[in-house]
Amino acid sequence: MQSDDSPLRHAIELVVGFLHDEAKAPRVKAFFDEPTFTASYVVHDPVTRRAAIVDSVLDFDQPSGRTSFGSADAIIDYVRKADLTIDWLLETHAHADHLSAAPYLQEKLGGKIAIGQEIRTVQGVFGKIFNEGTKFARDGSQFDRLFVDGDSFAIGDIPAIALHVPGHTPADMAYILGDAAFVGDTMFMPDYGTARADFPGGNASQLYQSIRRLMKLPDETRVFLCHDYKAPSRENFAWETTMRAERSGNVHVREGVTEDAFVQMRTKRDATLDLPRLILPSIQVNMRGGRLPEPEDNGVSYLKLPLNQF
Numbered sequence: 049m050q051s052d053d054s055p056l057r058h059a060i061e062l063v064v065g066f067l068h069d070e071a072k073a074p075r076v077k078a079f080f081d082e083p084t085f086t087a088s089y090v091v092h093d094p095v096t097r098r099a100a101i102v103d104s105v106l107d108f109d110q111p112s113g114r115t116s117f118g119s120a121d122a123i124i125d126y127v128r129k130a131d132l133t134i135d136w137l138l139e140t141h142a143h144a145d146h147l148s149a150a151p152y153l154q155e156k157l158g159g160k161i162a163i164g165q166e167i168r169t170v171q172g173v174f175g176k177i178f179n180e181g182t183k184f185a186r187d188g189s190q191f192d193r194l195f196v197d198g199d200s201f202a203i204g205d206i207p208a209i210a211l212h213v214p215g216h217t218p219a220d221m222a223y224i225l226g227d228a229a230f231v232g233d234t235m236f237m238p239d240y241g242t243a244r245a246d247f248p249g250g251n252a253s254q255l256y257q258s259i260r261r262l263m264k265l266p267d268e269t270r271v272f273l274c275h276d277y278k279a280p281s282r283e284n285f286a287w288e289t290t291m292r293a294e295r296s297g298n299v300h301v302r303e304g305v306t307e308d309a310f311v312q313m314r315t316k317r318d319a320t321l322d323l324p325r326l327i328l329p330s331i332q333v334n335m336r337g338g339r340l341p342e343p344e345d346n347g348v349s350y351l352k353l354p355l356n357q358f
């Protein structure tokens with residue numbers, strides 16, 4: 049560990065403090081959305097029953113342009129039955145493959161919507177791509193809290209640390225809550241590898257460095273992923289692993305894989321990937337904190353379809 053990396057040092061201490069103490073460890077419930085291969089989480093403190101929702105999904109039917117709330121309502125149902133109080137609606141980044149349900153969940157359950165401060169960079173880039181007017185603020189003001197690397201917060205009695213882990217996008221954050229790490233789109237399951245790094249502002253070297261940093265967390269850290277696409281050899285979707293399993297076995301970035309080798313592999317692989325099905329609607333909504341664009345004078349919200357830009 050670099051001695052000057054105090055955010056990481058604090059994160060390591062946080063995880064260590066929660067290991068081998070079942071009674072106080074955060075409880076994690078996953079919700080997997082198969083249409084977008086996204087794992088959302090409700091994580092709570094068993095003592096105070098305060099909770100956070102990580103990376104929720106707003107259902108979206110692209111042909112009809114209709115949003116719906118089945119996935120979000122399943123989370124609401126769980127939260128109410130488990131008698132939890134939501135403190136935070138955490139976004140690991142501005143997702144390009146699904147719309148966030150954070151504003152809907154906030155309306156129903158409360159809590160603060162948070163993302164990394166570099167969302168401003170993402171808003172700048174995509175504000176330009178979508179030719180947004182001056183009404184679209186690029187200062188992150190659509191969110192209640194903008195985290196920078198090393199910021200601490202809490203869910204009830206469970207301390208949490210936000211780490212900036214750019215590479216997939218400039219704004220990616222990982223959230224360490226007790227001994228549980230929500231790593232967003234950095235690593236995926238060990239047998240599947242890593243997130244792509246070819247979106248505007250993405251960078252494979254940065255992604256490698258971010259993953260190496262996360263891999264300094266203790267072996268026993270519970271690791272929760274944002275997506276799973278099933279590895280070719282696997283029957284079932286999976287979204288939870290450990291840092292030990294990632295470090296020793298991640299097919300793209302396990303210990304011993306050099307940065308050069310990773311960047312070469314990642315760049316080559318990214319060149320073969322199609323864009324996510326929902327990238328254009330997702331980005332336009334998620335860069336607004338999960339809100340639809342302001343309705344036009346007929347009361348209807350519209351999304352743009354930039355032609356020949358991607």
Ligand SMILES: [Fe+2]
Pocket residue numbers: 141142143144145216233
């Ligand atoms: Fe993503």
